[in-house]
Amino acid sequence: MTTTNERHVAERFSVESDRSYSMLIDGAWVQSSSGETFACVDPYDNASWGRVPAATVEDVDRAVRAARRAFDEGGWPQTLPSQRAALLRRFADLLTENADELARGQIHENGKLIGEMTWGALQMGQHAHYVAGLAETIQGRTIESNWPNTAAFTFREPIGVVAMITPWNSPLMLLSWKLFAALAAGNTVVIKPSEATPTSTLRMAELAMEAGFPPGVINVVTGFGQPTGSALVDHRGVDKIAFTGSTSAGRAINKQAAERFARVTLELGGKSPNIIFSDADIDNAVHGAMAGIFGATGQTCMGGSRVLVQDSIYDDFVDRMARATQALTLGDPLDPTVDMGPVSNRAQFQKVIDYVDLGQSEGAEVVAGGARCMTTSELSKGLFFEPTVFANVSNESRLAQEEIFGPVASIIRFRDEDEAVKIANASDFGLAAGVWTNDVSRAHRMIRRVRSGTVWVNTYRLTNYSVPFGGFKQSGIGRELGPDALDAYTEVKSAWIDLGNQQAFGRH
Structure with a gap:
C-alpha cells in the first residue's frame, strides 16, 4: 500500500x-x-x-x-x-x-x-x-x-x-x-x-x-x-x-x-446487500463491491457491507476481491492518487477494530486486511485501518447484522435467486441494495423483491439531488x-x- x-x-x-x-x-x-x-x-x-x-x-x-x-x-x-x-x-x-x-x-x-x-x-x-x-x-x-x-x-x-x-x-x-x-x-x-x-x-x-x-x-x-x-x-x-x-x-x-x-x-443506518449473480461481469462486480464498501472508508449509511455471491462463482469472486483489496493505496486524502483515507475519528476507529475482532471470534475468515495499517510512519500515526474482507460469513452473525460503518466487507454465499432475496431481506435495515446481473428480467424482479429504499443494478452508491433517498424498516x-x-x-x-x-x- x-x-x-x-x-x-x-x-x-x-x-x-x-x-x-x-x-x-x-x-x-x-x-x-x-x-x-x-x-x-x-x-x-x-x-x-x-x-x-x-x-x-x-x-x-x-x-x-x-x-x-x-x-x-x-x-x-x-x-x-x-x-x-x-x-x-x-x-x-x-x-x-x-x-x-x-x-x-x-x-x-x-x-x-x-x-x-x-x-x-x-x-x-x-x-x-x-x-x-x-x-x-x-x-x-x-x-x-x-x-x-x-x-x-x-x-x-x-x-x-x-x-x-x-x-x-x-x-x-x-x-x-x-x-x-x-x-x-x-x-x-x-x-x-x-x-x-x-x-x-x-x-x-x-x-x-x-x-x-x-x-x-x-x-x-x-x-x-x-x-x-x-x-x-x-x-x-x-x-x-x-x-x-x-x-x-x-x-x-x-x-x-x-x-x-x-x-x-x-x-x-444500513447493512445493505450487494448481490452478485453468476451471470454478472465478475471483474466489474468486484470493483463495484469494493466501491460500495471501501468508498468513503466504508463510512456511509448506504455502504454495501454484505456482499452476497452466488455459489458457483463464490470462490473465484472471493479470490479476486481479496487480491484487488490488497492492492489498494492508503494515504493522505488530499492526494488524488490515494484509494482510501483514514477512519474519521477515534471512536469510530476503535469500533472498527472491535468488530474485526468480533468477526474472527465468530468464525469468519479474514482474506484481506484485518488490522491497523502500520506499514509506514505516515500511516501509523493516523487513524488508518486496512480495507478488510471476510469470507464464509453467516448472515445470522453480528458481523453481518450490525452496522460497522467502516471498511469491512462480509462475503456471504447463496444458491439461487430466492435464497438471495431471503438473505438480503433478513436484516433490520432496508436502506439500499445492489444487484449485479446481465439478465434484465432478473434485475427487474430483484428491484421489486428486495426491501430497500434504493436498488442499484450493475452500479452502486449513486445519488443525485433529483432522485428521492431514504430507507425501509430501521x-x-x-x-x-x-x-x-x-x-x-x-x-x-x-x-x-x-x-x-x-x-x-x-x-x-
Whole structure:
C-alpha cells in the first residue's frame, strides 16, 4: 500500500490549528454562554486542532427562540417564493465559488478523499439551484366537492422551526439535503453539526449570511449529543427534527419527539446487500463491491457491507476481491492518487477494530486486511485501518447484522435467486441494495423483491439531488431529495368556501 508525498504538507496545514470558532445565533457570531470549548481531530495525523464552542442548554434556547421569532414575527414564511428562490440561487453561487475550500475543510475534519469531497461540494451548488426552482412551484390542489355550492382546495404551509442534526461522514452534503428544502418551503432552522465536523458547517453558514438570509432564519449551535443535541430535540419551540445518523440515536430522537408529536425525518443506518449473480461481469462486480464498501472508508449509511455471491462463482469472486483489496493505496486524502483515507475519528476507529475482532471470534475468515495499517510512519500515526474482507460469513452473525460503518466487507454465499432475496431481506435495515446481473428480467424482479429504499443494478452508491433517498424498516422515516423534497417540510392545509348556501341549525 502506497502513501502520499510531501507536496501536500503545506496545503494540509494551511488551516489555522489554533483558530477559535463561533456559533451563529440570530445573525450574530457568539461563544458558548459557559465559555467552554472543544477541539476537532484531523484523522490523517490524529492531531487535535481548533477551539469550537460547547453550546449549553441556554444557548440552544437562544437559538430556537431566534428561529421562532424569525418564523412567527420576522415574516420569513410570508416572503414570496421568488424571493426565497433568489436567496437560494445566490447561496448556490457562493457554494460553487467556494467549493474547493468547503471540500478541504471537511477533509481536515473527517479524512475523506479529495475527489469525493470536491464532487460533493460542487453538487451542493447545483442542488441549491434545483431546489430554488421547486420553491417557485409549491402547489396545492383544487378538489371537486360533493357538497353543493361549495369549493374546496388545499395548499402547503411551512412547518415552522426545524432542528437539523447532521453527521460527520458527509457533513455538508447531508446538511444540504435538509437545509435547502426547509428554507425553500419557508421554515427557519437550528443546525447542530456533529462534534467531529462542526467547522465546515460554520463556514457554510457564513456563506448563507453572505447570500442575504435574514437573522434568525439560519442558526448553528455546536456541541455534543448531551446536552446540546438533547436540548434541541426536547425544545418545545422546535416543530420538526431532521436527523441523519445511527439507528440507535434516531430511535432515541424519535421517542423524544413523540412525547410532543414533533415531526421527524430520520435517515439512519444500513447493512445493505450487494448481490452478485453468476451471470454478472465478475471483474466489474468486484470493483463495484469494493466501491460500495471501501468508498468513503466504508463510512456511509448506504455502504454495501454484505456482499452476497452466488455459489458457483463464490470462490473465484472471493479470490479476486481479496487480491484487488490488497492492492489498494492508503494515504493522505488530499492526494488524488490515494484509494482510501483514514477512519474519521477515534471512536469510530476503535469500533472498527472491535468488530474485526468480533468477526474472527465468530468464525469468519479474514482474506484481506484485518488490522491497523502500520506499514509506514505516515500511516501509523493516523487513524488508518486496512480495507478488510471476510469470507464464509453467516448472515445470522453480528458481523453481518450490525452496522460497522467502516471498511469491512462480509462475503456471504447463496444458491439461487430466492435464497438471495431471503438473505438480503433478513436484516433490520432496508436502506439500499445492489444487484449485479446481465439478465434484465432478473434485475427487474430483484428491484421489486428486495426491501430497500434504493436498488442499484450493475452500479452502486449513486445519488443525485433529483432522485428521492431514504430507507425501509430501521433505516429511517421519510425521504429526502427529489421533486417532492419540500413535502417533508410543509403541512397540508384544507380550505372550504361556501358559495351561497343559507346556513341552518336546529329548527331555525
